[in-house]
Amino acid sequence: MMNQYDCMIIGGGPAGLSAALTLGRARRKVALVDNGTNRNRVTQESHGFLTRDGIKPQEFKNLASKDIESYPSITMMDQTVIEIIKDDITGLFLVNTSENKTYVTEKILLATGIQEEFPLPQIRQYYGKSLFSCPYCDGWELRDKPLAIIAENEEHISHMTKLVFNWSQDLIVFTNGHQLSKKIQNDFEQKKIKAYTNAIKDLHGDDGNLSSVELEPGDNILRAGGFVVPSFYRPNKFAKQLNCQVDENGTIMTDGAGRTTAAGIYIAGETEKGGPSSLMIAAAEGFKAASSINMDITIERF
Template identity: 45%
Template sequence: MLECIIIGGGPAGLNAALVLGRARRQTVLFDNNDARNKVTHESHGFITRDGVTPKEFRESAHNDIRKYPSVKIKRETIIEVYKEENGFISVKTADGQIITSKKLIFATGLKERLPHVEGVRAFYGKSLFSCPYCDGWEQRDQPLVLISENAHAVHMAKMIYQWSKDLIICTNGNKTISEEDKLLFERKGIIVREEKIARLHGTDGKLEKIIFEGGHEISRTGGFVTTELYQGNQFGASLGCALNENEGIIVDALGKTNINGVFAAGDTSFSGPSQLIIAASEGVRAAAGVNSELTMEEF
């Protein structure tokens, strides 16, 4: 019988699979290749892997995991998760297979909604990004824009300022920045524009202009957006997992949820997105929790 099912093939799920493979645990990792970072050209901040593309990272991780015969990777989509009467956990795939395991790790990550601006999707991951730590260095000292429709704009702008002092904040018609913060930004040379954006202009994903309703334009070469994050599925909630205010699955120090046998790792157990290296470490934590629990049950 399987000892662990992992749902999600991002850094958290992959690292969990690696650790469980080295622990000789019978494990299946389900990955439908629908990661949030697929649009990203490069990932940064992971020592020895700085600048790696998501595709390269996944291929390298799969090669590492293949060394351990107890782990299988299946490119299938899970559509249902439920508890059996004996306490084990079963999953149902899109093609109708039912697979049962003693333990389960959710590593499904988060989904995101971009600002309601025409054309923003074409630039996202190419010249507009969501994480200054991940992409700020590549945009240093350039004329940047922050497109934000929520109150997170204030914090985000202060972070971006570390990499470029030439910054314009666009709230796309939303009054989300207080007069006090506007004055603070003005003293720093940061411009706040509250008009609605008509569209973005550029070629091959490279931002060139922001065009406002009314026809006014400003030139920018790139920048950042604030996104709205949400769980891409309701698997955790359907099992009764406790959630935080941002719908992240609440876990303990070893990644265990309040439901026996169920663990979570990476962004799905966070209140927001984390860097690649942090998500991977969360996978290690959850795998150690699973292995420890299985070991104690054997005795």
């Protein structure tokens, strides 16, 4: 069949791109399907990836795509997958897209990642430019600046504040109407970290650069950036629909090498844990899952 593949990779972030490269080099017929909705598309710079520190995510993607173009067995598709159905008789998968295309594949690699939900919709205006969620990725650029920590869960507040304190000690915590325990308040006071438990009315700034946080009583607190703790969700239900088992923490269960509990279905990157990951770790997990896919195909066909 013209549209039949050894493996279809759903998602073209670092995990999917790495997996495609690995499978292409293993002479597998691969389709990489991506619709450009990866969550780091709003980021100005990506950090912590050796030889590419500070690169723009789109440039990283372009370079990876250029690498992949060297392997004729890889097809890249700008499409959106809307349905994956397993044929119980053949064991193959039918992949349907919103462009009314149908493809057949022996293996599926889910690398669609996750998306963020924020405690305030206004955060989107600043996210990726002056508000971030990962200090390891962006703490260096905000070092020693007056920063805001915006989070609502006390455990998350404590963790993020302690972590960011390594890069800047000029911190103010905003809980958006959620109270803090006496212990956390005392911990912050000892480090001269002020915490506001009032609801946040608005964020102010220009062109994505935060300048202040406005509270409900009318106080306007000057800040030059900061970190937020979003909640995360998987943007599709493919893993559930394909009967991949999930543990009590929401992590998709695997053998540690990308194989899920559903035959023929593999995962890589942020899709597995439902939480954020670095570019380097995601790319490494893409390589690992691709190696499992290639080995399984090899054994099954030998």
